[in-house]
Amino acid sequence: MKKIIAILCIFCLLFVITGCGTTIQNDEEAAEEISGVNEEISEITSDLQEINEGISEGSS
């Protein structure tokens, strides 16, 4: 019985830890997340522009 309770406690602890690790807790983390989103969108736009350049060639 004690073992089962111990295992359950471990699982509860794990769920708490993992739950805290994936959510935003405060405005500072939210700001960092927004910054990350902005960078990601910029990167995607940059990638698309690279594709655009890749299908064109320079002329003088």
Next chain:
Amino acid sequence: MKKNLAITFVLVLMCSSLASAGFFSDSLRFIYTGNLITGDTVAEAGIQEGEEGISEPAPEPEPEQVTEEPSSEPVTEEPSSEQTYQEPTYQDQPKEGCWVGDEQVPCPGEDQQQYNNQPQYNDYQSQPYQGQQRYRAPEQNQYQQTVCGDGICEGDEKYGCQDDCGFTSENPMKQFNGDYQKELYGEEWCAGGQCCPDGICDDFEQKMGACSIDCSGTSSGGNGQYGQQYGAPEQNTYVMKEEIDATEALTLVLKLEEIRMKLGTDGGLYEQIQNLNEYCESKETEDCSRYENALAMMTETSVSLETLMSDLKSSIEANGKLTQGDLMKLKNNIHNIVDNGLLKITYALIGVDITIETIAVEETYVDYQGSYDDSYVAECGNGLCEPDYGEDSSNCPNDCMAETTTEEVEETETTTEEVEETETTTEEVEETETTTEEAVE
């Protein structure tokens, strides 16, 4: 023995539980990616290497990395928001080209390329997440002492900074008859009264590439009147490739697939915005519909990318390559995805009320008839053929393909009908589009 088994079982369960919750995905990502520096997957790295192969001789050192500007996030190594494109600048190949002592001067025929590459990105200037649009000479090229674009023609700018040293509509003759032009192009400059700009691309100007205003269209079959008619000679610096082979084409498709996955519901970007949405909802103090709109728009963008990829794959399977028509279509749809997809996602994130709509994948390049006002001046090189504004294959082959086969005509006609069908009137918007409020519901 049983105890050992039980402990092992518990440990396995613990690890799997942690892994499924994404606990290892960020901080310990290197364990399964093998990339200690960035944590990027090998697959991603492979695709990035592939993209270098397909792009133009792109600048290898990124501007931000060279200048080492202070960043608010010193840990991350991802490109900052300013790195929206990599300009082909002088620093890419510092020892190539023509040199006079320690100064690099434009080689004959190259002066139009040096700075005129930039206007190709004009279509993106309205995007809020692209802050860096003008040249900042001290950071990005060899002209360390001067700033190109400050309105002062100084130092080495006379060899390449058209913004400051001429080529402007306000003072087109500025510096054009000066000594430095003769130094560059010889005593024949302005010989016989044929100066620049005079609306005539004479043999000397054409041969030397010395007057982009007069000769902007000559490289691709234009004439002297073209530069004056359109007033945008810088636009004409890139032409569409005639075709690309299957290998390169498949690399393009893979790159699109990478972008689609990033934007898709399983991508990191989607997850990030979802986290923001959850945080916003947990606060219960502000309207969180903007994040939901952004998520909805991301889904639409991802779907349109998938459709585009599917079409491209069909073309590759059928022809073994991508033809110029396919490339035109790709270029047009990339513009479409950026303007109607990514731009709207950004707008949604900052709280602008957007309309979520399906991004149509056009069958070929689109003639945006009737969408401009009377003051509109066509820009050659923007990827749009605008015959109503004087563009045709003779004066702007970049936008209007010169040889149009019967099949292409039929295809274009079909596309025009499709475009007419997809043009959104007020009623159609009400019927087919989901407004912000509806999306929230």
